[in-house]
Amino acid sequence: MTVLEQTKAPVPRPANRRRPSPLGSKWTPYLFLAPAALFILVFQAVPLAQEIYLSFTRTTLLNPTRSTWVGFDNYVRIFSDETFHKTLLTTFIYVVACVVGAVGSGLVIALLLNSGFRGRGVARALITVPWAAPGIAVALIATWMLNSQYGIVNRFLNAIGLGVPGGSILDSPRYALPAILVTTIWQLFPFTSVVLLSALQAVPQDLTEAAKVDGAGRWWTFRAVTWQVIKPAVGLLALLMTIWSLRRFELIWLMTKGGPVGATETLVIDLYSQAFDSKELGRAAAIGMVGVIISFIVITGSRLVARAAEKGDV
Amino acid sequence: MRGLRIGLTARILAVLVVLGLAVFPLYWMVVTALTSNADLFGEDAQLLPDFSEFGVFVDALAEGKAGGWLLNSLLIAVGTTILSVGLGIPLGYALSRFSFRGKAVMTLVLLFTQMLPEALMVVPLFSLFRRFELLDSLIGLVLVNSAFVLPIVALILKGAIDGIPRELEEAARVDGARPFKVLTRVNVPLIAPSIAATAVIAFFHAWNEYVFAVTFIFTPSKQPASVGIANFIGELGTPIQTIMAVAFMFTLPAVAFYLFAQKYVVAGMTAGAVKG
Numbered sequence: 001m002t003v004l005e006q007t008k009a010p011v012p013r014p015a016n017r018r019r020p021s022p023l024g025s026k027w028t029p030y031l032f033l034a035p036a037a038l039f040i041l042v043f044q045a046v047p048l049a050q051e052i053y054l055s056f057t058r059t060t061l062l063n064p065t066r067s068t069w070v071g072f073d074n075y076v077r078i079f080s081d082e083t084f085h086k087t088l089l090t091t092f093i094y095v096v097a098c099v100v101g102a103v104g105s106g107l108v109i110a111l112l113l114n115s116g117f118r119g120r121g122v123a124r125a126l127i128t129v130p131w132a133a134p135g136i137a138v139a140l141i142a143t144w145m146l147n148s149q150y151g152i153v154n155r156f157l158n159a160i161g162l163g164v165p166g167g168s169i170l171d172s173p174r175y176a177l178p179a180i181l182v183t184t185i186w187q188l189f190p191f192t193s194v195v196l197l198s199a200l201q202a203v204p205q206d207l208t209e210a211a212k213v214d215g216a217g218r219w220w221t222f223r224a225v226t227w228q229v230i231k232p233a234v235g236l237l238a239l240l241m242t243i244w245s246l247r248r249f250e251l252i253w254l255m256t257k258g259g260p261v262g263a264t265e266t267l268v269i270d271l272y273s274q275a276f277d278s279k280e281l282g283r284a285a286a287i288g289m290v291g292v293i294i295s296f297i298v299i300t301g302s303r304l305v306a307r308a309a310e311k312g313d314v
Numbered sequence: 315m316r317g318l319r320i321g322l323t324a325r326i327l328a329v330l331v332v333l334g335l336a337v338f339p340l341y342w343m344v345v346t347a348l349t350s351n352a353d354l355f356g357e358d359a360q361l362l363p364d365f366s367e368f369g370v371f372v373d374a375l376a377e378g379k380a381g382g383w384l385l386n387s388l389l390i391a392v393g394t395t396i397l398s399v400g401l402g403i404p405l406g407y408a409l410s411r412f413s414f415r416g417k418a419v420m421t422l423v424l425l426f427t428q429m430l431p432e433a434l435m436v437v438p439l440f441s442l443f444r445r446f447e448l449l450d451s452l453i454g455l456v457l458v459n460s461a462f463v464l465p466i467v468a469l470i471l472k473g474a475i476d477g478i479p480r481e482l483e484e485a486a487r488v489d490g491a492r493p494f495k496v497l498t499r500v501n502v503p504l505i506a507p508s509i510a511a512t513a514v515i516a517f518f519h520a521w522n523e524y525v526f527a528v529t530f531i532f533t534p535s536k537q538p539a540s541v542g543i544a545n546f547i548g549e550l551g552t553p554i555q556t557i558m559a560v561a562f563m564f565t566l567p568a569v570a571f572y573l574f575a576q577k578y579v580v581a582g583m584t585a586g587a588v589k590g
Contacts, residue, residue: 028493029412033420036405036464043461044427047438054437064441109332112325123329125576127336132572134522136540137565141339143547144346144554152342155359190336247431250524254547272433281437288434295429 054285061279074286091266098245101185103237106192114200131190139254142183146170173263176256180264192237199233239302246295267291347558374559383539387521390538393456394520395513398464406471407497424465432525450532458526463519467512474508511578518568539564
């Protein structure tokens with residue numbers, strides 16, 4: 001986020017406007033960014049605008065070119081629908097658990113890997129494996145590992161006497177969401193630990209040493225020195241994990257399709273099934289916009305907090 | 315002293331447990347592919363692969379459609395990499411080196427695109443693609459994947475160019491090089507590691523992409539591997555060993571590439587993440 005606050009050294013103005021400046025004319029930057037901007041306009045901005053429009057209409061997938069303007073009707077309907085309240089709650093639980101789980105496990109593992117030991121480089125490379133694995137493959141292997149009869153997870157749980165009654169974890173309204181959470185966090189922790197590991201390397205060793213000499217306990221040293229240095233990285237990761245988890249689709253869709261009985265239905269899953277199963281494009285768009293607005297509030301809010309914190313520190 | 319040693323042992327054990335958890339699912343993919351039916355559905359789980367079953371990988375490529383899927387994925391990924399990095403370099407350069415009207419807005423737009431779910435955009439993009447006859451074509455997927463990965467590519471490259479001293483450009487400018495030439499001759503070679511990192515990110519963004527591919531491609535022979543493999547889930551006809559063999563061949567390039575380019579990707583991701 002700090003990019004936006006960075007002030008650039010002013011570009012030197014050409015002394016003589018007639019002569020072509022060494023930086024080119026004032027149109028030069030636009031020439032550089034025009035192709036990319038056009039791309040983003042066509043494939044992101046225009047579709048988003050259409051989606052916003054759709055959210056105020058009644059439109060079906062069967063006849064998508066005919067829309068009836070209904071104002072805020074879709075929004076009123078979804079917010080008065082109890083299953084949507086459940087979807088919001090599920091989304092909230094999923095996002096918070098992803099953030100806490102991914103950032104927390106990332107921090108623990110980064111602290112583990114931050115000390116010198118032989119083979120650290122290998123360990124550091126190997127923990128990136130889950131992050132590198134394609135989501136589709138992860139959904140597939142997770143589904144197979146959780147298979148009620150032959151899956152290794154159930155075989156293991158049965159062996160230690162903790163078998164799930166009925167056997168199938170992904171078919172259980174109680175265990176499906178935790179199973180998806182574990183899979184998600186398994187995929188995310190390499191990213192958070194690698195980012196936090198590089199943040200930890202910026203912690204000045206002499207400060208932690210000094211704290212130790214002063215007789216500070218480990219916890220105190222961590223809070224007073226380490227935490228202060230890595231705090232911005234933790235904040236940023238929490239933000240990224242929130243946004244990514246709000247839009248995560250394929251892992252959940254392929255493992256449970258939002259079921260059983262809506263136990264894993266997040267906003268994006270709900271939006272997709274409204275659009276393609278119920279064929280209600282307007283309603284789906286409204287659900288999607290709720291998610292986008294939540295992300296927007298989270299991003300803007302965190303930028304404001306970060307800015308306030310920066311001012312407070314100076 | 316003894317306490318220290320116990321602490322160290324515990325720490326190494328903890329690292330080993332984490333590593334085990336990190337790689338186990340992929341290991342399990344290989345084991346499942348290399349286990350005979352009798353063992354797979356037997357009373358006890360087989361924890362080690364049976365290499366005499368290796369033929370499953372050969373068969374999966376030879377008989378099935380997996381070879382074609384992987385080829386389609388490769389074409390989409392290469393196209394996406396070229397297009398998004400090609401557009402991302404000049405965009406990153408403009409954001410790093412020039413001050414111009416709309417710059418703050420452009421940076422904000424790049425950040426906000428990160429929160430748009432593919433599943434939301436798939437409906438309007440479908441009608442857009444129908445109009446431009448891009449449905450059921452790999453080119454359409456290259457275009458849309460490039461648009462989705464372009465913001466992160468541009469932000470990472472902007473960060474990389476920020477790190478290059480401006481003085482290096484001055485010399486070239488004094489020699490009368492036009493801005494575009496300054497970019498290609500001076501900056502591009504210097505940010506080569508970041509370009510490599512963004513290329514890996516773009517390649518695997520497209521390699522892994524599922525939602526657009528499953529919605530926009532109708533002809534089975536044009537399917538990429540992500541769609542082909544996803545269709546295995548919940549399907550009963552194909553032996554699980556074949557499924558896992560195909561999934562592993564789909565996963566291995568991604569993992570191998572990340573391990574190989576890990577240093578640059580991580581540096582690029584963290585720079586992009588920390589700054590972006």
